[in-house]
Amino acid sequence: MGELDPQGAVGIVDPAVETTTPRATAASVRKDAVLAAAVELARDAALETSGIDDVGEHLGYLQEGERLGSHYFATTAPGYHGWRWTVTVSRIARSKNVTVCEVALLPGDGALLAPAWVPWAERLAPGDVGATDMLPYDPSDERLETGYRRSGDDADEAAVATDQVAIVELGLERERVPTRGALRAAAQRWLDQGRGVDSPGARASSEGCETCGFLVPLGGYLGTMFGVCINEWSPDDGRVVAFNHGCGAHSETDAPRAGGDWPDPAPIVDEFQLEVHAP
Structure with missing residues (x-):
């Protein structure tokens, strides 16, 4: 339990409360003995507000101003480590009757807090929007x-x-x-997703998508590089693919594999060994 300052100065001795609670605005305000003694009244108010009997030990008292102070109690509720019940009490001049002004559960040192709120426009990422979700209009x-x-x-x-x-x-x-920058960003994004010449399917394909009968070209700027695959047997069916992409379901599967005139597989020429032939 926190102890009252023996000299009667503003504040409490308990450091967990003292370091996280604003000090009184006037240093000349002395502690109110009547308010400081109203521990049980403050506890009952916290228990009534809580409703789940999670009010723990008394942590201390803080003089907020003239005839105005706050009692602090630990909370035993799971998941609220470092939080405390704060009960603000007051009285009128020359009266011994203490009135409860406010009861609140507030965080203290080391309290578990929710992360700072971030507007949806800053935290939403591509892929977060579902089929039935709707984004607001952005002029x-x-x-x-x-x-x-x-x-x-x-x-x-x-x-x-x-x-x-x-x-x-x-x-x-x-x-x-779309702006030209948005179009270029989309093109780069599609290429990075494996829809260009660097994919395993494109490297194994005998022909690129540009010569495939199942490619429907796009229009405009992106139509110079991309089309949509409509081949139900292709792993890229319904996807945007680059002209130099490819797969094993190419419409011209009988086309010769692209490359040089070497047979398949090409011979291995070892240029680091010297073969000596007798005359």
Whole structure:
């Protein structure tokens, strides 16, 4: 149990409470003997608030201000190591009746605390969004830019016809489209996921995806490098793959293996041994 300062100064002797509780604002405020003696009143208030009988030993008393102080009790609740019940009490001038102002369970030194809250936009990572989840609209998404701008007003039939071709026929009717940086990032991400020439399937394939009949090319910038595999027998069915990717389900499986003119397997030439032939 914490001991009261024998000189009557503000604060308590118990270091676990003293180091984590704000000091009184006025150094001249002396301890209130009536409030300091109201330990059992404070304990009963903490027990009533707790409701699970987890109020432990009395840790000490702190004078918060004139006729205002707080009693501290350890908590025995599992999972609340280092926490303590704080009961603030007060009284009016020249009165011996103590009133409980507030009861709270607060952390002390070494208390187990939840990590600092991080906004969802900072903690959400690719792959966290499920099939039925929905992200909020982000008007300032740096990965997107304006998709189109009309070249004339609706009163100009020629301008409207030109807009119709550019917007509808060419597929530019979207309000926003990916920036070039977002497209490059996607291309690099797909290559890093094993959809390029470095995958085991691509190295074993006789031909790349570019010559496969089951490849449906993408449009725009990414269409110069990637397509979608629609071969149900391919391990990449339904996935975006690079033109130089490949697998054993290539549509032209009878094509010769890419490489030089050496037979398969190629002969091993040892250039470090000298063979002496008699004349």
